[in-house]
C-alpha cells in the first residue's frame with residue numbers, strides 16, 4: 468500500500484510517495500461488518516454439518532468462491548491493507564492512499580460472491596467513518612458494487628455511486644438505475660447502468676457530469692474509489708471498450724477535489740493491461756511522467772507485442788446511444804435534485 472501526501476500547504480505541489488506496511492486485520496476487525504457464523508465457516512473452511520452442502524452454499528462458498536488453502540489468512544491481509552490505508556487517511560487527511568489488492572466489492576455481510584470473501588471496501592468505509600462525517604464511495608469496476616451498496620443503502624452518511632455493465636444475465640444482476648437507497652439512505656445510492664462497448668468519451672461524459680453533481684449535493688469529507696479495470700479493452704470480460712484514459716480521467720477528477728482519498732483495485736483479468744492502467748493512475752496522482760514504452764522488468768514479455776503503456780481501443784460498437792446516455796443522466800440528475 469502506498470500513500471501520497473502533500474508535505475504542507477506552502478509546498479502544495481510537492482508530493483511524495485511513501486510505502487506504508489499494512490497491518491494484518493484481526494477476526495474482530497472483520498466482525499465490524501461480517502457475521503460471526505459466516506466468519507467461522509470462512510476461517511475453518513467447513514460448515515457445521517458437512518453432509519449438508521446447503522449450509523456452505525448458503526454462505527456463498529462453491530463455484531466462484533471455493534475454499535482454498537490459506538484463504539482466511541489471505542482475507543486478513545486484504546482487509547488489513549484497506550484498514551491500514553483508512554487509518555493512514557484518518558491520521559493524514561492531506562493524502563491519497565492506494566491499496567491495489569483491495570476492492571473486493573461483492574462480498575456481503577454473510578455471503579461471499581464474485582471471488583470476494585470479505586468486503587474490504589465496506590470495512591475501510593466503516594473505519595473512515597470514525598473520523599470523517601460523510602464518505603463518498605465510487606465504483607468504476609465493470610461489475611456493480613453490490614456488496615458496498617447493500618451495506619450502506621439505508622444511511623445518509625455514506626453515498627455509493629457505481630457505474631457498471633447492466634444486462635440480463637450479467638453478474639451480479641443488480642445495479643438498476645431505479646435502485647436509489649432506502650429510508651434515510653433514499654437518493655444516497657446512484658447506479659449508472661451501461662451497455663457493452665462504452666468507450667472513454669461516453670464513459671467520461673456521464674461519469675464526470677454525475678460525479679460533479681454528487682459532490683455538490685452530498686459534500687463528502689472523504690472518498691473511497693474502487694478502480695476495477697475489467698472494463699478495459701482486451702479484458703476477457705469482453706464488455707466495455709475503455710482504455711486507461713477512461714478510468715484515469717475519472718480518478719483525476721476525483722483527486723482534483725483535494726479530499727482524503729483511498730483508491731482500491733478490483734476486477735481486471737488481462738493482467739498486463741491492469742498493471743498498465745493502475746501504474747498510469749498511480750503516476751498521474753504523483754504527477755509523474757511515464758515513458759511510452761514499458762521499462763524492462765521481470766514480466767517484460769507479458770507486455771508484448773507492443774511493449775507500450777498505452778492500451779488501444781477496439782472498433783467494437785458502443786451500444787450506449789446518445790439518447791440512452793442523456794436519458795439516464797437526466798434521471799439521475801433529477802434524483803440528485805431531491806437530496
Ligand SMILES: CN(c1ccc(C(=O)NO)cc1)S(=O)(=O)c1ccc(-c2ccccn2)s1
Nearest residue numbers: 531581582608610638695697703704734735
Ligand atoms: C464469478 N463471476 C465473476 C464475478 C465478479 C467478477 C468481478 O470482476 N467483479 O468485479 C468477475 C467474475 S462470473 O460468474 O461472472 C464469471 C466467472 C468467469 C467469467 C469469465 C471468465 C472469462 C471470460 C469471461 N467471463 S465471468
Ligand SMILES: [Zn+2]
Nearest residue numbers: 608610697734
Ligand atoms: Zn469486476
